[in-house]
Amino acid sequence: MPPGITTLAADAPTLSAANTGFMLICSALVMIMTPALAFFYGGMVRVKSTLNMLMMSFISLGIVTILWVLYGFSLAFGTDIGSFIGWSSDFAGFSGIGVTQLWDGYTIPVYVFAVFQLMFAIITPALISGALADRVKFTSWALFITLWVTVVYFPVAHWVWGAGGWLYELGVIDFAGGTAVHINAGAAALGVILVIGKRVGFKKDPMRPHSLPLVMLGAGLLWFGWFGFNAGSWLGNDDGVGAVMFVNTQVATAAAMLAWLGYEKLRHGSFTTLGAASGAVAGLVAITPSGGAVSPLGAIAVGAIAGVLCAMAVGLKYRFGYDDSLDVVGVHLVGGIAGSLLIGLFATGGVQSDAKGLFYGGGLDQLGKQAVGVFAVLAYSLVVSAVLALILDKTIGMRVDEDDEVSGIDQVEHAETAYDFSGAGGGSSARSTAPATAPTNKKVDA
Template identity: 85%
Template sequence: MAPAITLAAEAPKLSAANTGFMLICSALVMLMTPGLAFFYGGMVRVKSTLNMLMMSFISLGIVTILWVLYGFSMAFGTDSGSLIGWNSDWVGLGNIGLTELWPGYTIPVFVFLVFQLMFAIITPALISGALADRVKFSAWALFIALWATVVYFPVAHWVWGTGGWAFELGVIDFAGGTAVHINAGAAALGVILVIGKRVGFKKDPMRPHSLPLVMLGAGLLWFGWFGFNAGSWLGNDDGVGALMFVNTQVATAAAMLAWLIYEKIRHGAFTTLGAASGAVAGLVAITPAGGAVTPLGAIAVGAIAGVLCAMAVGLKYKFGYDDSLDVVGVHLVGGVLGSLLIGLFASGKGQSTVEGLFYGGGLTQFWKQCAGVFAVLAYSLIASAILAFILDKTMGMRVPEDDEVAGIDQAEHAETAYDFSGAGGGAAKTAATAPVAAAASKKVDA
């Protein structure tokens, strides 16, 4: 009898289907940053609209260049001390083959790196909502560059990079509860504690100037979030990405309804701002958890986040920190909830066999989630506050008070979001047409 022949495991081959799927997901995640710009832009007063849009858009430029130069290498290169990565071949992205695969997957390295780039872009953009109305655009642009380098790239390595301490510990973060939302929310809190409150905080009305714009932004975020979440499985072969897609929809719906019910009971009305904010809270909370829970678990995660985030947005008035657009209340609180609830609702039937407390797994995973959550929160909060302090003492973070009161759009960008001068009506129309009317009158009299 001939000896048995043992074949080596077949190496992964490039999958055109998975590659195309991931490119589409990358484009969806890119769309989230303009969506965020509209979401935030509608929530501020008219005089700050353009500045709010630009604070998100500028991240598309700055972070993209840093990612090519060294960011991808820092986040996903060879591990050093479980804290940072580095791969000199990836600096400038000039030594990556067109068909070189990301280890263990069927997509090219270029596809993985561009997908992760979109995460790196939106994370600092999330911070901007907490700083509305009062930050110099030049200081903000420099802050993005420093923060991405000092905070985001290392934290992404901790959570997702091979050898990163949170990755090796077994902290579950499917698509960015810690690396994106807690990271951004804690950073927002750190910066606003340094730069202080807006002029008129708790005194002047600071209502959203365009709720339709807010709803448009929320819709774009919800749409793009399917790529953000489902794409994070880096393929579409085993159904886990499909589970994440379903759970993203389910949790978002539950959170929106829970937020609306809470505000109806608490404030007496179902508001469009509440619907948009509740949807985003659900998206945030399910981001780390969606691959580990069942759809029923997703309903629980979304409902809990909807209520507790709605409660959390009011804390700024109680404690006196001016989080302009509720980045802390939604992204920090939602990210913490979604990450910790994995320790309770993980079913063992999704991305891994890990089970939470309610599925007989005890509290082992819960404590791992706590380690990841509070380490990222503390590091981002402290590092971000230090960066803001340095910038504030050197170039100044805030615009002059007169510019803030008059409108940061005109002061920082020499533009306004809406130009009504050509729309007609009122005194402007009368003044503009008076000479023509007078000439016509003389012609008739003659």
């Protein structure tokens, strides 16, 4: 995010119709990423959990939107209080925001900035849901989202992007959410799964994706929406930085996909569609914090490194025994860490800011700042998320019953199933026209 975006300025420049329109489009692109994530995750689970996985993402659109208007925007981007949190009464309920008021130093209305940031707040808890597939009560999940964005996401967003936030003031670079979104969500996922435990049959039963076409559809829509996520985070493109971010997003994503597939071929002997989709997402995650600080060549390096690291990391759950159902830790936490730290190596000092990485003569200073940001957010989110999950587990319970988990969480939690095969082929009318005995002496075309 660009600097200095915390208060309304009396001498704000004139509203730009071009930048305002651009940011509204970017906001819509980021919004579509949450349904895209639902498809991505929904295809990766077994049939009996498809609807639940879709709903765990979709419900965030409802809950976080209301909380953001009531107090979330104020906590994240209001006047700084102690470098930890913000608050502005005008932002609470959007009650004091004028229709034509511009965001501090920029040519877009406060409403536009607020709705753009809302879409970030929506998708971040949705990312966590992939680690919890198959086993969490929907009511408990909805309550967890409510608590988590209030005590984790809103404060961390202020740390990273709010003037006065301590990581912002330290000089940590996070263009569009490597720490605030991906490390935050990945660490939270790890904290929750350590509390709620493994799925029934983990490491014993096959738990393969039921629909790889859905996975690819979701990944493609995420890639598409991510241009709004990243390029829009400069809040306009008057100086070309947003254009660089757009290019770097494409470049890093391509490099990560190819790197993941290359690793997969060498390690397992095949190029898989799941690997292609996962590699693309790993690249998107890694370039999110770093794309405004590196050149396109640096973006290739960031993407390739993240693709290999994330491909390696997804297998750690089997070694260490934590059940990260859809590899949120392996992709979002590891990818976010990689992208954030690599700024300290590849920052050119000629795009987003003048901060340079080690390979461009900047020494270790920026790398040290990035490490502080990475591990502060990781530790805070991990611990607080685990505590929230433990409280919910000991009160209303986080998990469905074992029998319900085995039979299928869709039917138990939503009274629906993703697919109805009762009238699709093989019905009584089809059987009535089939020969009683199939011929055995003729070749039958497939």
